[in-house]
Amino acid sequence: MKRIFALWRVVAGQDLRLLWFAIRHEQRPVWLLPGLAVLGLFAVEPLNFTLPVLGAVDELMIVPLVLHSMAKMLPAHVLDGFAHAYAGRRRA
Template structure:
């Protein structure tokens, strides 16, 4: 259970960094197509045909590719955005 919680923490952090990088005007050209392909892979209809294999596959491949995309970002985009204070 601790490993799943750690994986979720890493994926959540990578998703935040990716979301921030996608909104920047100086993002790499390859970032939008790579993110779109990853989203299509995660939502592909093969998961419906074989639900168990699809969930296991998405639970392994999608977080790894997400982390790889974040690792390939330039250093200035990999920095997590500071959280805004709530009023």
């Protein structure tokens, strides 16, 4: 359970900001918007409401792992732009 919370801490902290920056970046990868749209639909699919246990597994494990892997697959120019934009805003 500690690993799941640590994964969510990484995703909620850095990865979501990075992906939000990448969505608004003018040279974002072509796969980013469709990939995030599919992941969003996967996170709120009707199966989550029918079988709540499987829905919890989705939201706690699969969604953050896919978000983290998408953030790792971003090209270098997007990552550099993120580093320059958020260089002075890092939290302690």
